Amino acid sequence: MKATLITLLILIVLSAIIFAPRIYKDVKKKRNYANTYAIQNVGTGKDIRVHNAGNDEGTKIILYNHNNWECITWQLIELEDNAYLLKNLYTQKTFEPSAPPEPGVNLWQQTLGGSHFQYWEFIKQPNETYLIRLKDSELYLTITSDENNSDIILMPKQDSDNQRWKLIRQNPII
Known part of the structure; x- marks a missing residue:
């Protein structure tokens, strides 16, 4: 013993x-890490996250409670003025529409740099909030519900907190 x-x-x-x-x-x-943020919906206080922190391509992008976790943290890689590629700190991947962009299309996780559908424009609004638009389109990130694990989809511009986002600076270690 x-x-x-x-x-x-x-x-x-x-x-x-x-x-x-x-x-x-x-x-x-x-x-x-520079330029790392949780992207939080104004109406719900919940963040953009990869479902179940999955690493697989095709994993859906969802809304989830705010935490200082890598799987909820996105590095904004600037491409040009107000246009960014978003890299998840945990998976090291990004997201894009799961089908050709049109209203109601879900988002899913993909490897960085494979498509121009991975480019997002942050359009400044009052009170340090943003609309996030798929570059070269009129489709915006939109929540479908205030529940955890609910889908985030693309929709035309609405005057709603369902499309307003704020950036919460964070540098998680887990």
């Missing part, structure tokens, strides 16, 4: 010695 405890203690100490520098480096890197 005593030998088992000593062996276990040695394994714990060795693991700490081996992994602590890597963990420290990862945490430091994550805290220094």
Whole structure:
């Protein structure tokens, strides 16, 4: 029993010695990411998230309670004035329409850079809020419900909080 405890203690100490520098480096890197935000719907206070933090291409994009998690945090990569590619910190992927863009189309996760349908324009509104429009279209990110895991779809412009978003600066480590 005593030998088992000593062996276990040695394994714990060795693991700490081996992994602590890597963990420290990862945490430091994550805290220094630039332009990372939760994208929060004004009407619900809920954020854009990849469903179940899934890593697979084709995973739907949903609305979810606000948390300081990587799967809810998006890095805004500026392409040109107010147009961005959005990279999820957890999956390292982006989202785009799941079919040719038209009203009511859902969004799904895809690898970065594969399509011009991954480019989003942030159109400033009063009170530090934004409409988020698919570039070169008249379709905007729109919530379908205030429930967790509800779809986010593309719709023409409405005068509604269902299409208004705010950026919440965050640098999660998990």
